[in-house]
Amino acid sequence: xxxxxxxxxxxxxxxxxxxxxxxxxxxxxxxxxxxxxxxxxxxxxxxxxxxxxxxxxxxxxxxxxxxxxxxxxxxxxxxxxxxxxxxxxxxxxxxxxxxxxxxxxxxxxx
Amino acid sequence: xxxxxxxxxxxxxxxxxxxxxxxxxxxxxxxxxxxxxxxxxxxxxxxxxxxxxxxxxxxxxxxxxxxxxxxxxxxxxxxxxxxxxxxxxxxxxxxxxxxxxxxxxxxxxxxxx
Numbered sequence: 001x002x003x004x005x006x007x008x009x010x011x012x013x014x015x016x017x018x019x020x021x022x023x024x025x026x027x028x029x030x031x032x033x034x035x036x037x038x039x040x041x042x043x044x045x046x047x048x049x050x051x052x053x054x055x056x057x058x059x060x061x062x063x064x065x066x067x068x069x070x071x072x073x074x075x076x077x078x079x080x081x082x083x084x085x086x087x088x089x090x091x092x093x094x095x096x097x098x099x100x101x102x103x104x105x106x107x108x109x110x
Numbered sequence: 111x112x113x114x115x116x117x118x119x120x121x122x123x124x125x126x127x128x129x130x131x132x133x134x135x136x137x138x139x140x141x142x143x144x145x146x147x148x149x150x151x152x153x154x155x156x157x158x159x160x161x162x163x164x165x166x167x168x169x170x171x172x173x174x175x176x177x178x179x180x181x182x183x184x185x186x187x188x189x190x191x192x193x194x195x196x197x198x199x200x201x202x203x204x205x206x207x208x209x210x211x212x213x214x215x216x217x218x219x220x221x222x223x
Contacts, residue, residue, distance in 0.1 A: 043154070045210045045212070050208070055208040056210055088151075090153050097201075098159070101153035104151075106151070
């Protein structure tokens with residue numbers, strides 16, 4: 001079975017631009033969560049979606065938004081990028097309280 | 111105040127030298143405590159979930175234990191391939207019907223041959 005798939009794997013953007021990150025969950029998983037991991041820190045919760053509805057939002061500014069599609073895949077959008085948005089963005093799909101993470105998208109803002 | 115504190119921040123062991131990693135937490139109602147392994151540039155890889163004090167789980171050279179305030183990840187006779195960052199995360203009981211994972215900063219383990 002395929003695991004959680006994230007794209008792209010790496011991305012370089014300029015300050016002020018926007019970015020869209022994509023995630024395909026494990027087949028059968030209806031819940032997707034997004035996390036931001038800054039170098040040297042643990043992952044920090046951004047959003048959780050279940051059955052296309054937002055279930056939770058972490059302490060991130062409104063520049064961050066997300067959505068989940070009918071096939072349970074998800075997008076994370078970040079507008080007006082700042083240097084501090086440089087991080088590894090992780091997607092996790094979950095079933096029965098088991099969270100499986102993708103390999104992440106490494107975003108560098110210059 | 112951090113809800114999840116991991117110690118030490120970094121640990122260097124010789125191959126075969128057993129040790130323990132600590133994860134202390136301060137949540138009002140614990141739903142679950144998770145251990146993950148993370149290799150550089152990769153996503154976290156699931157190891158264990160513990161749900162109640164006194165619970166223990168084992169996988170190869172790793173054993174995780176849980177008390178009401180902390181969890182330990184014991185590594186017995188480690189090998190160089192055990193080198194990674196080990197992350198602890200807690201899941202808090204909420205009344206809203208959803209819960210998320212709150213992670214510690216991790217312990218970076220280096221096992222030398």
